[in-house]
Amino acid sequence: MQTWSELSEIQPLASKILINSFQKDRVSHAYLIQGSRGTGKKMLANLIAMTLFCQEKNGMEPCQTCHMCTRILSGNHPDVHWVQPEGSSIKNEQIELLRKEFSYTGLESSKKVYVINPAEALTVNAANRILKFLEEPDIEITALLLTNNGQGIIPTIRSRCQLIDLKPLDELAFQQNLTQLESITINENNARLLSALTNNIDEAIEYHTEEKIYKIRDLVEQFIYMLLSNYEERYLFIHQVWLTNLKDKKDIEQGLDILLLAFRDITNEQVGRSGSLSFFQSDDGLLTRSVHHFSQKRLLQLLKTLLEAKQKVNQNVHPTLVMEQLVLQF
Incomplete structure (x- = not known):
């Protein structure tokens, strides 16, 4: 542009x-x-x-x-x-x-x-x-x-x-651009995640090269698995795993962004819109378990809670306090 x-x-x-x-x-x-x-x-x-x-x-x-x-x-x-x-x-x-x-x-x-x-x-x-x-x-x-x-x-x-x-750019076209880059190789799964986070090709390449985004994706997967399997450990997880790996404001914001993508995918899959997945793959067992675990009403509440947490981080509320309050509402 x-x-x-x-x-x-x-x-x-x-x-x-x-x-x-x-x-x-x-x-x-x-x-x-x-x-x-x-x-x-x-x-x-x-x-x-x-x-x-x-x-x-x-x-x-x-x-x-x-x-x-x-x-x-x-x-x-x-x-x-x-x-x-x-x-x-x-x-x-x-x-x-x-x-x-x-x-x-x-x-x-x-x-x-x-x-x-x-x-x-x-x-x-x-x-x-x-x-x-x-x-x-x-x-x-x-x-x-x-x-x-x-x-x-x-x-x-x-x-x-x-x-x-400024309206969001077309995600599918952007994903194609990412997978067809000659300078680096980005697979389809990673391209879907990157295109959901940014429509800027240089920023997407930077995310891919740094690999931090993919580490955050792994943390989000661990968090969701923990919610399904060891729910009582969620507060401990935030302190011992999440905040240990995501320390600054930018990392916390990206963590919340990717959490939003994951729960948006779960919501879309539940209502039959699996073609719009950004975080999960369609055959992901964790996605299937999540769809059956969370009610539609609960998913909408969680999405609202995540948006409120993002707003608090933007308002410079301490990230540790934001994540403590967030996890207690999950």
Whole structure:
């Protein structure tokens, strides 16, 4: 998604909204770009910034080779600021530094762009500080807030942004791309898991190469087996196995993501939608046991519980506390 023509093919509605804004010179002062991981939020932010700054555009398309474009792509443009978490969150001090920076005129032009990624990582104080930017917009400042979950953004911020909703990409086509790569070999089972976690080819290759995702999949299988066979040991499992192997926030998030995939598969299999499996294989004995063990009502409760746990992790609740509360509801 390096060009607007590519975006039009992959995200037709988002591209139509943004292209019309540029063509009619009605670019919003703030966009909330919402989409699951791998839908290209960062690339879209760079594309918007290049469109604003490029002086060699071909119609709508930035040239991507001029001094302005190359500096934006390399993250070195002085008037395009990326604000990302320091540790687990984006803090008030970072937004204060941004505010001071934006009190000066642009170095390269009269325009300035800032990107908050991910916006759900803003602390309460930082979110309130960003809100002041949005309440008193400067016509030369464009804010791009990127998020996996628009509902995790406080309503006062959402209401002051134009929402750009990036739709999930086609999983089957992405799976085919992964299995047909020449540089590495990814089997069909692994491709199904990777395509459920990301639609970004580079991120999928990174996951595959690191192999951490597959180790987490093994942990999830152990957890489900333990729920079926040694239910009373679930709390001990979380402390002795899960939290021992998954220590940082990213690992915990990926563990919850893969747990969600597993229980979504169980739900789909129970209602006869086995063709949409992401975690299990159709002939998996653990899947068959799980389908018979959990009622439909119980599965829906567990899916809701997992989503709530993910939200707590995003809100920086301590991962150990999140997992303790989660396992007690299983």
